[in-house]
Amino acid sequence: xxxxxxxxxxxxxxxxxxxxxxxxxxxxxxxxxxxxxxxxxxxxxxxxxxxxxxxxxxxxxxxxxxxxxxxxxxxx
Numbered sequence: 001x002x003x004x005x006x007x008x009x010x011x012x013x014x015x016x017x018x019x020x021x022x023x024x025x026x027x028x029x030x031x032x033x034x035x036x037x038x039x040x041x042x043x044x045x046x047x048x049x050x051x052x053x054x055x056x057x058x059x060x061x062x063x064x065x066x067x068x069x070x071x072x073x074x075x076x
Contacts, residue, residue, distance in 0.1 A: 004020075004021055004044050004045050005020055005021060005022040005023070005024065005026070005027045005042060005043070005044040005045075006018050006019060006020030006021060006022070006042065006043045006044065007019050007020065007022070007027075007030070007036050007040055007041065007042045007043070007054070008040065008041040008042075008051070009035075009040075020043075027042075027044075027060065028060075028063050031054070031060060031063050031064055031067065032063070032067045034068070036054055036060075037054065037064075038053065038054050038055035038061065038064060039053055039054070039055065040053070040054045041053060041054075042054045042057060042060070044057075046059075
């Protein structure tokens with residue numbers, strides 16, 4: 001399993017911080033925990049190295065919908 005996912009986390013004073021590398025499992029765990037939300041920028045092998053909102057990564061968004069059904073209207 002490769003560890004090539006990164007995400008942008010807000011830090012002190014609203015300064016963005018790149019977090020990673022993460023494996024696919026680590027990424028899914030952070031989605032389940034709510035640390036990565038649909039609007040969070042992610043970068044990885046499925047995004048071809050570009051920063052994109054997590055909502056544009058199909059498997060990640062499917063996981064969000066599964067683990068956060070009460071936030072469905074917000075994720076659209």
